């Protein structure tokens with residue numbers, strides 16, 4: 001029998017209620033007291049006895065209403081919590097102050113590959129969760145946010161956040177951990193950061209030459225062979241790589257992009273191939289999978305592949321030939337099933353002739369070549385893309401501008417666009433920021449690098465007897481320093497300097513500048 005009793009608060013009212021139940025020899029199984037409310041769970045009694053009891057309780061001074069209810073609120077809350085824990089996609093695990101597992105939902109069981117019954121009520125250690133940072137949080141009260149950790153015994157990884165539960169004296173009385181599958185986080189990240197169009201239908205064009213390239217690429221998507229995308233910077237190579245992936249049979253698996261130019265060589269190796277447990281000082285406890293492993297079943301996009309060092313070219317070639325990777329510091333090889341799409345704006349043939357790029361790797365990558373023409377060779381696309389970008393930025397910046405004047409359009413079409421679509425996009429964004437009428441006029445369009453009126457002329461004290469190259473480098477350092485100070489983002493710096501963000505990153509690295 002479950003009762004909800006509403007009353008006007010006074011000293012002794014709870015005592016009066018329990019006294020009547022005791023007199024009637026009715027055992028109270030559980031009780032919850034809220035402001036002006038008591039919930040009681042009593043042993044079952046025959047209906048008449050129950051009615052008599054309620055009538056007697058109603059006569060207590062201050063009692064307003066008594067209802068029979070179907071369950072105690074704590075049970076309802078527990079059922080609701082259970083339903084939530086069961087339906088959420090993230091793994092949730094909680095422990096009490098003794099380190100015993102009190103909550104463990106089905107998502108956690110799936111990610112950690114351990115059934116609920118083997119875990120609930122067990123100590124963390126026994127349940128093989130040593131690395132999940134829960135013990136640390138329990139001991140130190142430290143909170144961890146989205147840490148990638150190795151699952152002991154599971155030979156896989158997950159992303160963990162821990163939250164310490166504290167009492168009024170700030171003592172840790174438990175921990176809740178949120179657990180996510182690394183692959184799921186990565187594909188979510190891919191989806192969320194993919195501001196780029198994802199399919200061929202999302203690549204707009206008006207020119208015949210682009211129609212041909214898109215149709216060619218559509219056919220290549222069906223094959224599993226390696227594609228080498230060539231094209232000047234900003235022509236949309238990554239866009240094509242994503243579209244190739246999403247139109248392939250691997251679309252359901254991860255698309256993992258890595259920019260070989262943006263990562264220092266020492267890091268690139270472990271990023272690509274991963275590293276084994278204890279491979280070097282500072283290595284994550286259970287090692288770390290590389291991009292090849294993370295792209296397993298999907299596509300690995302090696303952007304700026306022409307920038308890979310001779311040492312890594314050898315390793316890359318081995319993986320492409322044998323379809324197996326060996327983590328840095330490990331002797332064990334893991335089979336990987338990955339489609340490679342590589343891209344470069346360098347002339348790989350010249351690099352091969354100059355022995356800077358391995359010929360065997362060149363042939364391995366250049367199985368299906370795809371050439372994206374520069375924007376200046378697809379005149380019709382300038383207007384189409386210009387108008388699409390204008391619409392996009394007008395909406396984004398809440399500017400009512402509606403189009404280009406004939407002279408403004410002419411200015412766009414007369415320019416040779418060395419930075420291609422990226423440069424066009426950036427120019428239009430700048431124009432939308434400047435225009436205050438309904439049409440973009442030629443004076444709202446800034447092409448190429450910003451002129452002296454927009455950036456301070458660099459002041460450089462030249463040393464005597466410097467070569468031209470050294471003098472130019474000094475000017476470059478001043479410009480980079482100033483732009484870095486103002487924008488602190490390689491993309492925004494690239495937009496201002498008319499460079500791709502990877503070219504900016506390369507330059508920052510060259511002069512030891514950091515974006516942090």
Ligand SMILES: Nc1ncnc2c1ncn2[C@@H]1O[C@H](COP(=O)(O)OP(=O)(O)OP(=O)(O)O)[C@@H](O)[C@H]1O
Nearest residue numbers: 196203204233234235236237238239345421422500
């Ligand atoms: N056809 C297109 N339609 C819409 N946007 C495009 C198109 N082509 C390129 N872009 C845009 O131009 C920018 C550069 O594209 P992307 O990064 O794919 O070029 P990229 O050739 O890979 O450049 P890089 O060689 O410098 O890495 C992106 O913002 C992309 O959205």
